[in-house]
Amino acid sequence: MGKLTVHSLRVVMVALLAGSLIVQAFIVPLLAKDLEGLDPAYSFLRVPLPAIVFLGVVAGQVIVVCVWRLVAMVRRGTVFSHASFRYVDVIIGAIGAGALLVFALGFLLAPGEAVAPGVVLLVGGVGLAIVGVALVVVVLRALLAQAVRMEAELEEVV
Numbered sequence: 001m002g003k004l005t006v007h008s009l010r011v012v013m014v015a016l017l018a019g020s021l022i023v024q025a026f027i028v029p030l031l032a033k034d035l036e037g038l039d040p041a042y043s044f045l046r047v048p049l050p051a052i053v054f055l056g057v058v059a060g061q062v063i064v065v066c067v068w069r070l071v072a073m074v075r076r077g078t079v080f081s082h083a084s085f086r087y088v089d090v091i092i093g094a095i096g097a098g099a100l101l102v103f104a105l106g107f108l109l110a111p112g113e114a115v116a117p118g119v120v121l122l123v124g125g126v127g128l129a130i131v132g133v134a135l136v137v138v139v140l141r142a143l144l145a146q147a148v149r150m151e152a153e154l155e156e157v158v
Contacts, residue, residue: 001071001074006071006075009071010071013064013067016060016064017065020060023053023057024054024057024058028053028054028057029050032046032050035049035050042112044108045108045109048104048108049105049108052104052105052108055097055101056098056102059094059095059097059098059101060094060098062090062091062094063094066087066088066090066091066094067087067091069087070084070087070088073087079144080144080147080148080151081148084144084148085144085145088137088140088141088144089141091137092134092137092138092141095130095133095134095137096134098130099127099130099131099134102123102127102130103127105123106120106127109123
């Protein structure tokens with residue numbers, strides 16, 4: 001991976017982390033404040049909705065940090081080692097947790113008429129798409145495992 005690619009990726013990741021911190025520090029509290037004026041019929045959303053947003057942002061932050069560590073391993077030439085599996089496994093877990101959070105959001109929005117049924121369906125579709133991303137990362141993990149085995153075999157031959 002070239003220096004320009006690594007540098008560009010790190011700039012994007014820093015921007016994502018900074019933006020996520022702004023969301024956690026300012027947007028989530030503003031969301032909670034806005035929900036105080038919610039119709040009493042939907043008062044059950046006051047605590048879980050900001051919590052889901054906050055935890056979703058945390059899941060995203062975990063993913064960004066793990067990708068940062070993997071990029072550092074790529075630059076050092078150590079990505080094809082067993083140490084990289086730890087980061088990939090955490091990424092899979094964080095994506096899975098994000099999918100669960102999206103499904104929980106859909107579950108919370110489903111009863112009553114807080115949102116249209118189509119919105120709940122869209123939220124479920126987003127959750128399903130996130131599960132798909134997790135499965136793609138699982139496949140990439142399997143490819144990484146093959147690469148690690150092949151590299152070990154090549155070292156034995158050499």
